[in-house]
């Protein structure tokens with residue numbers, strides 16, 4: 001049995017912002033994958049847009065990695081983030097093979113507004129002014145929404161179409177869940193020592209990520 005996790009400030013924020021958290025992790029697009037009613041043109045839109053997102057997410061995670069090396073007192077932070085960066089390498093290869101499977105030509109995909117907004121947010125987070133605990137909170141939230149969403153598509157009673165289980169496994173698997181839990185612990189540890197101002201920034205950033213994720217699902221469901 002795993003130890004029950006200590007409740008920290010992130011759990012308190014999730015309770016406070018439960019409705020947007022649920023919107024982000026149980027979005028109609030995700031629910032449609034789980035119940036098998038998903039419109040495949042929406043899935044193709046999501047695939048193309050998320051490929052572009054992930055390409056922008058790489059420098060963000062690289063920035064988190066550099067900060068874990070320079071600013072963290074704990075040597076294990078770097079190892080956790082490095083693991084995440086390594087799996088992004090596989091992820092990009094996975095996207096490419098899915099792209100051919102679904103006949104989505106990434107070279108012609110144009111980032112839609114929700115994607116552009118998200119990419120701008122990631123760039124802003126890379127500023128040196130943003131505290132380590134704040135960027136770590138953002139990093140956790142970004143990964144956790146995908147973990148929770150795609151794990152839902154694999155839970156008992158799902159009717160997820162067989163050709164979509166690869167995508168669901170990518171983020172819904174147990175290893176990814178544990179990785180998210182490690183990132184959350186890092187964020188929680190940093191937030192324990194944070195000032196009131198930094199805590200307020202981290203809470204804002206958490207809510208902003210949830211909003212951006214909801215908009216990203218909405219865009220996908222729009223399916224252009």
Ligand SMILES: Cc1ncc(CO)c(N)n1
Pocket residue numbers: 050053054142143145146213216
């Ligand atoms: C939009 C979005 N959020 C989170 C992830 C997970 O890393 C992703 N691939 N795409």
